[in-house]
Amino acid sequence: xxxxxxxxxxxxxxxxxxxxxxxxxxxxxxxxxxxxxxxxxxxxxxxxxxxxxxxxxxxxxxxxxxxxxxxxxxxxxxxxxxxxxxxxxxxxxxxxxxxxxxxxxxxxxxxxx
Amino acid sequence: xxxxxxxxxxxxxxxxxxxxxxxxxxxxxxxxxxxxxxxxxxxxxxxxxxxxxxxxxxxxxxxxxxxxxxxxxxxxxxxxxxxxxxxxxxxxxxxxxxxxxxxxxxxxxxxxxxx
Numbered sequence: 717x718x719x720x721x722x723x724x725x726x727x728x729x730x731x732x733x734x735x736x737x738x739x740x741x742x743x744x745x746x747x748x749x750x751x752x753x754x755x756x757x758x759x760x761x762x763x764x765x766x767x768x769x770x771x772x773x774x775x776x777x778x779x780x781x782x783x784x785x786x787x788x789x790x791x792x793x794x795x796x797x798x799x800x801x802x803x804x805x806x807x808x809x810x811x812x813x814x815x816x817x818x819x820x821x822x823x824x825x826x827x828x829x
Numbered sequence: 830x831x832x833x834x835x836x837x838x839x840x841x842x843x844x845x846x847x848x849x850x851x852x853x854x855x856x857x858x859x860x861x862x863x864x865x866x867x868x869x870x871x872x873x874x875x876x877x878x879x880x881x882x883x884x885x886x887x888x889x890x891x892x893x894x895x896x897x898x899x900x901x902x903x904x905x906x907x908x909x910x911x912x913x914x915x916x917x918x919x920x921x922x923x924x925x926x927x928x929x930x931x932x933x934x935x936x937x938x939x940x941x942x943x944x
Contacts, residue, residue, distance in 0.1 A: 747929040752935075758938070760921070760935040762933070810874070817933065819871040819872045820871060
């Protein structure tokens with residue numbers, strides 16, 4: 717059974733800092749990994765998707781890496797802004813070939829102006 | 830990318846009543862799922878909505894409590910039956926195209942409070 721762990725659970729940084737969010741997963745037979753953002757009381761916004769054959773993906777100030785062999789992914793946010801404040805969720809398929817998803821508990825990020 | 834409309838966006842219900850949540854997608858999709866997010870928790874899969882057949886439920890979720898319909902490839906409903914305060918959660922639908930390089934998309938969710 718897939719398990720996804722995110723560290724830290726919460727993070728508070730001053731505006732402008734670069735930061736890294738960590739994710740680990742137990743079943744490395746995944747075909748992709750997604751990072752989502754969730755704002756309070758809102759749905760989920762897909763940020764980045766990394767396919768199993770890729771090592772990283774970039775979108776603007778966001779960079780996500782994937783190391784399947786070690787069961788780890790990181791989300792790097794450059795030059796953080798107060799608008800980045802949200803909960804970031806690491807999400808993996810629940811098993812080989814599955815489109816059902818297993819979610820981490822998230823990292824709650826606060827960027828202080 | 831698929832655009833998902835979920836209704837209602839929120840509701841406050843009385844104990845013992847039932848509520849049906851609708852999920853409409855602007856294009857045909859292979860897979861639709863229903864998730865629950867309890868307060869302060871992450872998302873948990875309730876079931877996979879199968880077009881033209883009974884939904885596939887995850888451990889801990891049963892059809893009598895969470896009946897699901899999926900009459901076609903763009904629409905699904907989730908009913909939360911005989912509600913109790915423990916059912917107060919956000920319920921979200923998601924869709925997948927079945928192509929591994931495409932992200933799954935989520936509706937904005939239905940925030941449900943049971944009095």
